[in-house]
Amino acid sequence: MVDGALGGLVKWLRFCGFDTSSGKFRASDLQGLPLSEPGVILVTSQAGFRKLKRPDILVIETASPEGQLAEVIHRLGLSWQQLAPLSRCVRCNEALRQVGREQLAGRLPDHVLHNQADFFECPRCRRLYWPGSHIQTIMDRLRAAVSGRGVESGVLPAVNNVL
Numbered sequence: 001m002v003d004g005a006l007g008g009l010v011k012w013l014r015f016c017g018f019d020t021s022s023g024k025f026r027a028s029d030l031q032g033l034p035l036s037e038p039g040v041i042l043v044t045s046q047a048g049f050r051k052l053k054r055p056d057i058l059v060i061e062t063a064s065p066e067g068q069l070a071e072v073i074h075r076l077g078l079s080w081q082q083l084a085p086l087s088r089c090v091r092c093n094e095a096l097r098q099v100g101r102e103q104l105a106g107r108l109p110d111h112v113l114h115n116q117a118d119f120f121e122c123p124r125c126r127r128l129y130w131p132g133s134h135i136q137t138i139m140d141r142l143r144a145a146v147s148g149r150g151v152e153s154g155v156l157p158a159v160n161n162v163l
């Protein structure tokens with residue numbers, strides 16, 4: 001679960017394949033209360049959560065979404081093997097399913113259909129994804145975050161329909 005103020009981080013975590021939801025949270029609401037399920041971590045930048053001193057609440061300090069991703073990965077001790085990059089819809093959080101090219105006639109431009117081999121669809125919003133030119137940039141940034149080198153600059157690439 002990610003604090004709603006950290007929208008960029010939500011997208012990055014979904015790129016990594018993490019089941020990620022966002023919402024509004026206040027430290028006073030969670031005092032003494034468990035998060036919804038075991039294994040759930042709340043990520044927030046609100047300093048007020050620090051006083052709760054809970055292992056299931058991560059108060060991050062980095063400003064940029066890419067830096068926040070690096071911080072989350074580093075502080076939770078995650079490794080590359082624990083990620084499933086590009087397996088979720090960045091908008092809905094749904095797991096993507098692979099669809100055959102033959103099912104997509106009329107839904108994508110011909111040059112895309114002919115030049116790409118793999119297509120994925122969100123079962124909820126039906127947004128289509130395929131490994132386009134942005135994928136290398138995203139993967140490089142994920143690797144940088146996981147390796148601890150951080151991500152130097154830039155904003156999240158536009159990925160509306162093109163992963």
Ligand SMILES: [Zn+2]
Nearest residue numbers: 089092122125
């Ligand atoms: Zn979707």
